[in-house]
Amino acid sequence: MPAGLGGGGKVGFAFEAVMGTYVAPAVFVPVLSEDLQYMEEKYYSEQIRQQTIHSDVKPAPYHVEGPVEMEVDVNNLPYWLYASRHNITKTGAGPYTYKFTPGNQGSASTAASGAVARTASITIVRNGIVFGYVGCVVGSFEFSVTDEGILVVTMDVLGMGEAVQSAPSPTWIAPQLYGADASNVYLAASAVTPTFGAANVNFDGFTFRANYNAEPQNRIRSDRKASYISFGITEAEIESSLDFLDRTDYDNMVANATRAIKLEATQGGLDFATATHGVKLQGNRVSYDTYETNLEGMGDLIISDFTGRMIGIAGGDAYQIEVKSAVNIA
């Protein structure tokens, strides 16, 4: 086999009917990069036997983990968000609107179907060689807008194990990406259903992340794969920079007043309700952790950098991610 290039690789995704049992890809996901790795701390025996070097090695429990970075495309985004810790509602009759809100599950789903969180098999082909990762969940994710205005996301995957699989049968569809003409950011008072007005045109960068503090759990059994993936505390944040024009949100930070913040990305920047496809990232109750502004230098713009933590709201959800897509997940 000659040396290969990353561009010749492929990443496939499928929901599992049984947690940890491999399923060949249902969709193929165009990624920018991936770094899914086999993780094991082998046992090296420190027997005292007139030598000062390890005398034996035994395999230890293992799991797989690593990031998958991709441009946001609503043809595959819902699949990844199903594999995270979310409560899910699906409405519409094509296009479909998927609404993901933070869940409280303690571990990865064992569900085989329905609008519920599920585990995934992720197939990665590197230089023609197939890796089949099973029992995968998205333990954390981060959406951001690049300097070029492209909405991208990194999914941090944790999985139970890996084994070689047969070469998958790829099926690719045309990309539906969100560029500089797609995104708008909105601010409002925090509420279960915030009332957003006109877009705020001062944002320079936008990051929306959630971390479920997922960890592999290895139980005593004659199988070295992880038994399952557990979830911990949900930490969800919005981070951004914007032109510093008034004290409103600085004062909100000082006064501990919460806000609602939303980024909408739709084809051509259409309103989400009328667009045929799009993504909405919305924090319903955001507490400013930090709100910093300064005089950086004589020739520098005066900018505010903030980090806001998304927290619970009575009768609602700390955040919601809505994806409008032609994809019909059963």
Add this chain to the structure above:
Amino acid sequence: MAYTLEVDHPDFPDDYEFDCDGILVKNKSSRKLTEDDELAFISRHAEGRTVKDIYGHGTYAKVTGSSELSGAEKKQARGKGR
């Protein structure tokens, strides 16, 4: 005889077109592959895999048929009466 590549993906609308390693097929439809299709497919794979290797076991995109000529086709290719 020839290979036929069929795509039937329940998650996607009927009008979505799938790129199957360079061969375009609309969802819920099929395409009969020519010899040129097959040769182009093999040339795209450094490891020389055929369309049957990749799509012979597919779930949503699968190939059926054979690239071999049947007896009748061979006869027809040779011309009547031979």
